[in-house]
Amino acid sequence: MDSLHLHFDIDGSDFTSAGEAASELKRVLRQLGFPPEIIRRCAISMYEGEINMVIHANGGTVDVYIDSDEIIFELIDSGPGIADVELAMQEGYSTASQEVRDLGFGAGMGLPNMKRYTDQIIVDSIVGVGTAVFMSIKLE
Amino acid sequence: MTVRMLAEKLDLECISNGDGNREVTGCYVGDLLSRVMGSAKEGNVWITIMSNVNVAAVASLADVSCIILAEGVKPDADLEAKLEIVDAALYTTPMASYEIAWKIHELIGV
Ligand SMILES: Nc1ncnc2c1ncn2[C@@H]1O[C@H](COP(=O)(O)OP(=O)(O)OP(=O)(O)O)[C@@H](O)[C@H]1O
Ligand SMILES: [Mg+2]
Numbered sequence: 001m002d003s004l005h006l007h008f009d010i011d012g013s014d015f016t017s018a019g020e021a022a023s024e025l026k027r028v029l030r031q032l033g034f035p036p037e038i039i040r041r042c043a044i045s046m047y048e049g050e051i052n053m054v055i056h057a058n059g060g061t062v063d064v065y066i067d068s069d070e071i072i073f074e075l076i077d078s079g080p081g082i083a084d085v086e087l088a089m090q091e092g093y094s095t096a097s098q099e100v101r102d103l104g105f106g107a108g109m110g111l112p113n114m115k116r117y118t119d120q121i122i123v124d125s126i127v128g129v130g131t132a133v134f135m136s137i138k139l140e
Numbered sequence: 141m142t143v144r145m146l147a148e149k150l151d152l153e154c155i156s157n158g159d160g161n162r163e164v165t166g167c168y169v170g171d172l173l174s175r176v177m178g179s180a181k182e183g184n185v186w187i188t189i190m191s192n193v194n195v196a197a198v199a200s201l202a203d204v205s206c207i208i209l210a211e212g213v214k215p216d217a218d219l220e221a222k223l224e225i226v227d228a229a230l231y232t233t234p235m236a237s238y239e240i241a242w243k244i245h246e247l248i249g250v
Contacts, residue, residue: 015193015194016193016222018197019194019196019197019200019201020197022201023197023200023201026200026201036182036203040182040201040202040203044177044178044202047177047197047198048174048177051194103173103190103194104171104172104190104192104195105172105194106172107175109172109175109177109178110174112178113174113177113178
């Protein structure tokens with residue numbers, strides 16, 4: 001299979017459309033005939049990354065590369081950045097505002113979910129510049 | 141047991157018809173969305189009191205079989221609108237989460 005590239009612009013001001021990129025990815029992976037468990041892991045990881053960009057970083061971009069042996073995600077934003085990535089990766093850690101907590105966000109489980117459902121995750125962040133998240137899900 | 145049969149047995153009020161023929165694999169109760177994302181299993185009934193639009197995306201991506209709003213909660217208008225494109229059915233009931241979950245256990249045994 002040739003490598004397939006999908007690009008998504010994530011609107012940082014719109015909670016209503018948050019999740020649409022992940023839904024679109026799910027639709028494409030279904031069409032390509034990927035196993036349900038792979039699709040689920042991709043959809044969850046992408047959603048958590050997407051929603052983090054909406055809640056914490058005022059939007060960004062996602063590029064997905066579907067190769068024969070892995071699916072790679074690159075999520076880039078120019079938000080406030082993360083001062084302590086190790087802390088942010090811990091279950092339950094969240095800086096979410098009360099406003100978004102009222103919507104059900106802020107459990108501090110987004111990054112842990114991304115780690116759990118991918119085979120590799122790298123979070124690169126510079127405070128005041130932005131955050132880049134790279135994830136890979138292997139296909140046997 | 142299918143979603144439709146379960147809804148009938150529990151006398152749930154249907155707000156949006158999803159795929160009623162889906163098999164119910166179990167049940168997850170929770171309101172924190174990324175908890176649900178991480179812990180609900182494919183085909184589970186999701187019981188929640190959250191009623192905003194983000195419930196639709198989570199239900200779809202976590203691939204639950206249906207959503208039950210407990211304690212008489214009604215969906216926000218934009219959640220209802222979004223459900224048209226989601227497989228999961230949406231129901232509401234005056235019952236609280238514990239009672240719903242307990243009855244589901246009695247019906248499906250898991
Ligand atoms: N793209 C980002 N830009 C800036 N900060 C981020 C970004 N992603 C995550 N963070 C920081 O890392 C913390 C933990 O993120 P995580 O996704 O695990 O939890 P959350 O988004 O706060 O809550 P949940 O995902 O459970 O709704 C966030 O509260 C935030 O401080
Ligand atoms: Mg998050």
